[in-house]
Amino acid sequence: MKYTPRQAESNVNVTPTSPIREFFVLMGGLLGIVILIYIVLGLAVNLIVPHISVDLEKKMAAPFIRSMNAQDADTTCQHYVQALIDDLQGRCTALPYHFQVHVRKAPTINALALPGGHIIVFTGLLDKVTSENELAFILAHEMGHYAHRDHLRGLGRAVVFMTISTFLFGPESGVSRMVARGLSMTEMSFSRSQETQADEFALETLNCAYGHVAGTTDFFEKIPREQDPGRFGHYFASHPENRLRISHLRDISRDRGFKLADRKPLPEAIKRSKDSTPGKPSPSAYP
Template identity: 25%
Template sequence: MAEVGRYYDGETGQRLTVEVTLVETGVLRLSHPELQNGPVPGQLDWPFDQLRALPDQARDDQLIVTLVADHSDDSSLIDNVRLTLVGAALIHDVRAVCPLLDKRDVARGTGFKVVTRLGMAVAAFVLMIFVILPAMANTFANLIPIEREVAYGKTIVRNMERVFGGREAGQLMCSSPKGDAALAQMVARLTENTPTDYDLNIAVMNNDMVNAFAAPGGQIVIMKGLIDKAKSADEVAAVLGHEIAHVESRDPTRGALRAAGSAGLLSMVVGDFTGGGIALAMTQWVLDASYTREAETQADVYAREMLGRAGVSTAGMATFFRTLEESTKGGPDLPTYLSSHPSSGSRSDLAASFAEMQSNTTSVINEDDWKALRSICDGHSKTGKATKGSKT
């Protein structure tokens, strides 16, 4: 028994009310005097296995079907013709004899296209991470206003305190009148003949780690463990000069921006420091910072020249690096050319050679001030967990 449906040829917009018959030969036959595209005038046969239901059906009481496109590489894979079936019985019968009605066809070569585009996406991601973002970080590090960089650096230092267990800002920072004065005198001696672009904010954190960190915007943190490890104030001054070099070169800013990605770049540009995840990513980079060998070498050169202009011997720098080298003996040690940092031994030799050319040098601060600096954390409550290690 024939039912009726609404047929659209997809070209003229003309609608024909056609008779629809399910033929045992496996075709859905459409009949109307004006149908001229079939092998028989007034008749079109749509094979059951080529019928497809459109994915978006607006009504439950009708079914819109069409044909698979003639060419499997057609972008739509669906022909433009449409046939709207009405009547529950007809819809039920069509669904019963057309098992592929709801199939979503995939064009020939789709797998290759997917693999190709996935490869392109991976390549784009790698390009973004290892080329574009570093280039953007380098560019923005030189364009960001210093006051904005300083604000972000302070946020990173605050997060650094949280990492080491501080619950309140400044809780882990050591301070005493004589110790603060000694540290200020050391900074003044170093920068007197080597002006800096930043108002340096240098603090001592009550932690046993033998390290010092440079954060964006002139923020430098020296760990108490480093002061305890040093045999003289000149050793601390050498490390401080090295960290000041990183600050002046904006190495921490570039590295932190790369660590935080595009979100970090945007937040730094607009001055929004409320993104905790971004600030934490930058803080973690500062704590784990591994600068390039070139950046480390340049920082050592800067520190030696700074000490030289201040009239401070670089012998302390040589001693400090020699101590670090001795502390790593017995453990795995990469050759210099495989390391991202110059070896402690070569750094010590260069500092020692520089010291031999110096004359009329004096200690960066006197013995009483050095004692005051070593005692800056005395009586300070250590709430953070002490961590042993050396990365300077």
């Protein structure tokens, strides 16, 4: 056998390929899968929420509620708002929750409905209200979110993760705690129709509790024109929307024959505490 030296014409060990093309195909595939999961999670929210029992919801809420209870101060405000909500719940709404109010010192003019029946009321909001009816409307509005379980939908895709982790690992596990820590409650968002439904619920509740619906639109009419709109929570999202909400509430009141009467003033103790604590911004208002 004679050895004939020659160089191989083609390289079998290297696939002739365009790496850029491969990169875009793989990257596109990965992005596609991520987007698909994101969409599926979004759809899963609406499928899962009606099946979350109040019991499971309480379990889910446990990891982040504990730190909130520790921050609660035993104040007149807290007792007053709690008594007000207990009264509404006992006489009119009878929702399957044990509502617990947490008053937080912050200039934010907002209230939040957290899972498990925990309602956060910021002192900025308490400073703004002038009558008990007005405050009751806000609380009833939050209860309306519970009635339609918007507070779970508002958490968005996080609620899917929370449900899965609570189911698989239990509420006290590290995974559940990690998921809870990743949540930012203040970013809860509700759609316009969810707000409208909650408004209607609140209107019914107020009519039941006081026999009239005075004070329901007071809050929306207090939009300060010059102030920074960022400080206002979902009660004052935007001007045109507020006008719509006010006129919608008035329409319903008229249609259903709800009466108007004198507003019930806030108790003297609350007024005094409001005067003594001007709404100073506190740095650690919310965990």
